[in-house]
Amino acid sequence: MDRTWIAIGTIADIPLRGARCVKTPQGKVAVFRTAENEVFAIEDHCPHRGGPLSQGIVHAKAVTCPLHNWVISLETGKALGADEGAVKTIPLRNDDGALFIALESLMMAAE
Amino acid sequence: MTEKLVIIGNGMAPGRMLEHLLEKAPGHYQVTIFNAEPRVNYDRIMLSPVLSGEKDYEQIIIHGDGWYIKHGITLYKGHRIVAIDRDARTVTSDHGVTESYDKLVIATGSVPFIIPVPGNTLPGVITYRDLDDVQAMLLAAQSREKAVVIGGGLLGLEAAAGLAGRGMDVTVLHVMPTLMDRQLDPAAGYLLQKELEGRGIKIVCKANTKAIVGSGKVEGIELDDGRIIPATLVVMAVGIRPSVGLAKEAGLAVNRGIVVDHGMQTSDGSILALGECAEVAGQVYGLVAPLYEMARVAASHLAGDRSAGFVHSDTPTKLKVTGIELFSLGDFADGDDREEIVLRDASAGVYKRLVLKENRIIGTVLYGETSDGAWFNDLKKKAVDIAEMRETLIFGQAYQGGAPLDPMAAVAALPDDAEICGCNGVCKGRIVSTITDKGLTSLDDVRAHTKASASCGSCTGLVEQLMTLTLGESYNPAAVQPMCGCTDLGHDDVRRLIKAKKLKTIPAVMQELEWKTSCGCAKCRPALNYYLVCDWPDEYADDYQSRFINERVHANIQKDGTYSVVPRMWGGVTNAGELRAIADVVDKFEIPLVKVTGGQRIDLLGIEKEDLPAVWADLGKAGFVSGQAYAKGLRTVKTCVGSDWCRFGTQDSTGLGIKIEKFMWGSWTPAKLKLAVSGCPRNCAEATCKDIGVICVDSGFEIHFAGAAGLDIKGTEVLGLVRTEGEAMEHIVALTQMYREQARYLERIYKWAKRIGLEEIRRQIIGDADKRKAYYDRFVFSQKFAQVDPWSERVSGKDKHEFKPMATVGYNQAAE
Ligand SMILES: Cc1cc2nc3c(=O)[nH]c(=O)nc-3n(C[C@H](O)[C@H](O)[C@H](O)COP(=O)(O)OP(=O)(O)OC[C@H]3O[C@@H](n4cnc5c(N)ncnc54)[C@H](O)[C@@H]3O)c2cc1C
Ligand code: FES
Numbered sequence: 001m002d003r004t005w006i007a008i009g010t011i012a013d014i015p016l017r018g019a020r021c022v023k024t025p026q027g028k029v030a031v032f033r034t035a036e037n038e039v040f041a042i043e044d045h046c047p048h049r050g051g052p053l054s055q056g057i058v059h060a061k062a063v064t065c066p067l068h069n070w071v072i073s074l075e076t077g078k079a080l081g082a083d084e085g086a087v088k089t090i091p092l093r094n095d096d097g098a099l100f101i102a103l104e105s106l107m108m109a110a111e
Numbered sequence: 112m113t114e115k116l117v118i119i120g121n122g123m124a125p126g127r128m129l130e131h132l133l134e135k136a137p138g139h140y141q142v143t144i145f146n147a148e149p150r151v152n153y154d155r156i157m158l159s160p161v162l163s164g165e166k167d168y169e170q171i172i173i174h175g176d177g178w179y180i181k182h183g184i185t186l187y188k189g190h191r192i193v194a195i196d197r198d199a200r201t202v203t204s205d206h207g208v209t210e211s212y213d214k215l216v217i218a219t220g221s222v223p224f225i226i227p228v229p230g231n232t233l234p235g236v237i238t239y240r241d242l243d244d245v246q247a248m249l250l251a252a253q254s255r256e257k258a259v260v261i262g263g264g265l266l267g268l269e270a271a272a273g274l275a276g277r278g279m280d281v282t283v284l285h286v287m288p289t290l291m292d293r294q295l296d297p298a299a300g301y302l303l304q305k306e307l308e309g310r311g312i313k314i315v316c317k318a319n320t321k322a323i324v325g326s327g328k329v330e331g332i333e334l335d336d337g338r339i340i341p342a343t344l345v346v347m348a349v350g351i352r353p354s355v356g357l358a359k360e361a362g363l364a365v366n367r368g369i370v371v372d373h374g375m376q377t378s379d380g381s382i383l384a385l386g387e388c389a390e391v392a393g394q395v396y397g398l399v400a401p402l403y404e405m406a407r408v409a410a411s412h413l414a415g416d417r418s419a420g421f422v423h424s425d426t427p428t429k430l431k432v433t434g435i436e437l438f439s440l441g442d443f444a445d446g447d448d449r450e451e452i453v454l455r456d457a458s459a460g461v462y463k464r465l466v467l468k469e470n471r472i473i474g475t476v477l478y479g480e481t482s483d484g485a486w487f488n489d490l491k492k493k494a495v496d497i498a499e500m501r502e503t504l505i506f507g508q509a510y511q512g513g514a515p516l517d518p519m520a521a522v523a524a525l526p527d528d529a530e531i532c533g534c535n536g537v538c539k540g541r542i543v544s545t546i547t548d549k550g551l552t553s554l555d556d557v558r559a560h561t562k563a564s565a566s567c568g569s570c571t572g573l574v575e576q577l578m579t580l581t582l583g584e585s586y587n588p589a590a591v592q593p594m595c596g597c598t599d600l601g602h603d604d605v606r607r608l609i610k611a612k613k614l615k616t617i618p619a620v621m622q623e624l625e626w627k628t629s630c631g632c633a634k635c636r637p638a639l640n641y642y643l644v645c646d647w648p649d650e651y652a653d654d655y656q657s658r659f660i661n662e663r664v665h666a667n668i669q670k671d672g673t674y675s676v677v678p679r680m681w682g683g684v685t686n687a688g689e690l691r692a693i694a695d696v697v698d699k700f701e702i703p704l705v706k707v708t709g710g711q712r713i714d715l716l717g718i719e720k721e722d723l724p725a726v727w728a729d730l731g732k733a734g735f736v737s738g739q740a741y742a743k744g745l746r747t748v749k750t751c752v753g754s755d756w757c758r759f760g761t762q763d764s765t766g767l768g769i770k771i772e773k774f775m776w777g778s779w780t781p782a783k784l785k786l787a788v789s790g791c792p793r794n795c796a797e798a799t800c801k802d803i804g805v806i807c808v809d810s811g812f813e814i815h816f817a818g819a820a821g822l823d824i825k826g827t828e829v830l831g832l833v834r835t836e837g838e839a840m841e842h843i844v845a846l847t848q849m850y851r852e853q854a855r856y857l858e859r860i861y862k863w864a865k866r867i868g869l870e871e872i873r874r875q876i877i878g879d880a881d882k883r884k885a886y887y888d889r890f891v892f893s894q895k896f897a898q899v900d901p902w903s904e905r906v907s908g909k910d911k912h913e914f915k916p917m918a919t920v921g922y923n924q925a926a927e
Contacts, residue, residue, distance in 0.1 A: 007918075008917055008918040008920060009918050015655070015912065017630065017657075021916050022918045022920055023919040023920070024919075024920055031917060036629075049670070051672070055668065055672075056660070057632075057633040057637070057657065057659070058656065059630050060628060060629055067668070071633070
């Protein structure tokens with residue numbers, strides 16, 4: 001399946017061990033940058049009570065939700081530790097720092 | 112009938128004896144103590160951590176002033192006994208106080224040995240025995256100049272490591288060819304030397320001091336080979352001599368020490384001696400374990416039980432220098448009738464040696480890896496025949512009987528009578544049964560009830576493993592110990608080490624303290640960030656990515672992801688202009704809810720994150736700054752109207768509240784800090800359930816603290832009464848700074864106070880004007896960097912990325 005990649009900015013727009021969010025018609029996407037300069041995109045919506053994950057503390061390849069401290073894996077979108085639940089991960093391409101996310105997965109998310 | 116018991120010397124040995132005595136025969140004696148040192152009984156062993164900065168003097172006090180009062184004991188501080196009159200049964204102090212006794216206990220300890228060389232009385236030459244010595248060293252260390260430590264034994268090396276850690280250029284002179292030659296064999300001595308040299312400490316062995324040179328003060332040391340080593344400080348740590356002069360003059364039998372029998376009785380039936388000054392069966396001792404055994408025996412005899420008798424046992428030696436693992440026990444000289452087993456791992460810096468005689472362990476030296484010390488000690492004590500496990504013995508207990516076990520299993524496998532705490536002679540069975548019988552759940556409880564881990568602390572790990580073993584799931588070491596899963600260190604240890612090792616960034620802390628994760632977690636990062644902000648206000652750059660979202664965006668996140676905004680209203684006072692500005696902001700941004708808070712200000716709820724800077728800009732124009740309603744920091748100072756308006760008011764409570772808030776705003780604290788000032792004891796500002804509260808009275812200001820009105824409800828405790836507003840301010844600020852420096856992250860002031868004791872806080876803040884001033888000054892210094900309004904910073908562009916989406920995408924595409 002062909003993917004449409006949409007430019008969202010560059011890696012420098014995101015603070016190290018931080019996140020920004022991208023507004024889409026299907027809701028917000030949280031884009032994370034880890035201490036090791038890896039970049040991940042997931043839904044900005046905690047599987048627990050919908051907390052904005054982009055506002056959490058980023059550590060290793062995970063983020064801790066600001067509302068009730070669930071820890072979500074940035075790679076798989078799954079809750080780590082004792083909690084169960086997952087958010088959708090969103091395909092992200094990093095071309096030398098220029099970042100793109102894939103649209104059709106967004107469209108699918110809307111279904 | 113009460114008898115009169117007089118004690119000369121107030122060190123660790125008689126302190127322990129009194130604890131036993133009060134338990135065995137309460138009220139039997141009226142106790143008077145004379146102590147040449149002008150202070151209470153403290154843990155002398157822990158002077159080295161005080162020198163290195165890992166502990167404060169306050170933390171090593173064994174019996175505070177309150178203890179003596181509680182037990183009706185008279186303590187003459189700073190009184191040296193100069194004469195014992197055995198016929199009249201009296202003692203007399205150098206200040207002329209004479210006291211009669213029915214029983215006398217001599218516990219004068221030891222005096223450091225001063226080598227008889229020219230220059231040994233020059234200013235700048237000190238010994239290492241008591242707190243005054245430590246303070247002298249700390250003072251000298253401020254110069255960051257050169258220090259020479261004479262003596263490469265336990266004491267000398269701890270002094271050297273402490274001084275080096277404080278920034279001095281240190282040389283250790285040792286007469287023998289290898290360090291700690293009385294406790295270590297040459298191989299371990301070599302490893303130790305290498306490690307210390309790696310830390311920048313110079314070591315000269317086979318060094319004979321010929322003279323200390325200098326005119327008017329120390330300038331250096333001359334060795335007998337003619338070498339001169341420059342130094343502004345010389346620490347003599349070449350050994351101790353039992354302090355027996357007084358006993359000798361009184362005509363008691365004295366050899367190396369004061370001669371006592373197995374019941375600690377001297378040659379005079381009314382006089383006992385114990386501690387380092389006592390000699391029993393031809394032996395004198397210099398480590399606390401046997402002294403505590405003497406204390407137990409002496410207490411029994413004083414309580415009328417004459418069956419107790421002193422039993423000799425070897426005490427393991429450990430060096431209390433952070434990062435050096437060293438264990439030595441028993442006899443390890445070579446000999447024809449002896450065999451040895453040695454294990455070396457050069458890359459890991461590990462050396463282990465067991466000395467055997469007739470298949471039994473008689474000596475052990477462990478360097479680099481000492482976890483099997485307790486087990487070897489146990490085998491030695493019980494003289495276990497090790498023939499069967501000979502092949503694997505040196506690998507330790509975990510390797511016995513097949514596959515390696517996990518570390519917990521090693522502790523589980525220890526027999527009940529295995530000694531866990533060497534200092535206090537506490538065995539495994541005692542710890543386990545006390546935990547179960549008394550239902551103990553925290554390390555502090557176990558320390559209080561068993562004394563295990565309460566002295567040098569090197570057995571803390573073992574004690575905790577026993578707790579886990581005994582309590583299973585219900586012992587959650589995280590509740591008392593490690594900060595989080597990223598480290599085994601607790602908050603207090605981390606705080607201490609941040610200071611001691613001068614760690615000034617989060618990566619430095621994680622590297623030096625061996626964090627187990629690459630960049631921490633949401634538990635430890637905010638805590639570390641706070642500790643660093645607090646300890647290095649001028650040097651540390653706040654790490655926003657380690658702050659919870661509220662503190663990062665300076666507003667309170669709500670459950671729907673919008674934010675609330677609370678501007679400061681100093682002391683709860685506002686005016687028409689401010690209210691109008693708020694009303695305009697509410698209209699302009701269509702803020703759905705406006706609410707008056709419990710802290711006497713106004714909360715604007717339901718603001719979108721993107722709107723925050725604009726909201727702040729408008730509020731800022733009206734003169735508002737952030738109310739920090741989101742911060743682990745100073746929140747509100749609630750007031751009543753006070754003497755300006757109220758017919759009962761005794762002081763200007765509103766004015767004082769405003770002054771306090773203007774002085775303290777912006778400061779970060781371990782947890783939120785809410786204050787209140789009430790103008791009279793009717794207490795309309797509800798000051799008596801606040802973190803810190805003031806009740807104004809006619810005669811001044813009563814300062815309260817440690818209240819709570821949240822999950823817990825608790826009235827405040829009284830700190831004290833002060834006369835003027837200025838004093839009130841100084842006390843409140845000093846108390847806050849003490850709390851900032853000592854509490855664990857997220858620990859409210861009432862929990863902190865409970866943990867360290869109200870008495871201790873009163874002693875430092877009320878009783879000690881110098882301390883109070885020092886806390887106050889440190890707070891003022893840190894405010895220079897903290898009092899920046901975060902809202903106006905962000906209005907002028909700081910952290911812009913926080914408030915805008917990175918991109919808005921998909922709308923066009925979706926529409927097609
Ligand atoms: C830096 C340091 C580190 C140590 N580390 C360890 C360790 O790791 N492990 C260990 O087991 N031991 C250690 N020790 C040794 C341990 O501290 C001592 O063995 C123990 O404190 C001795 O207790 P004591 O009661 O006999 O005498 P002290 O604690 O010395 O008390 C004697 C007191 O009597 C007072 N006094 C003396 N003469 C008179 C008089 N005429 N009138 C009134 N008062 C008088 C003195 O001022 C002193 O306060 C260390 C010691 C030091 C200095
Ligand atoms: S071994 Fe020193 S406190 Fe336990």
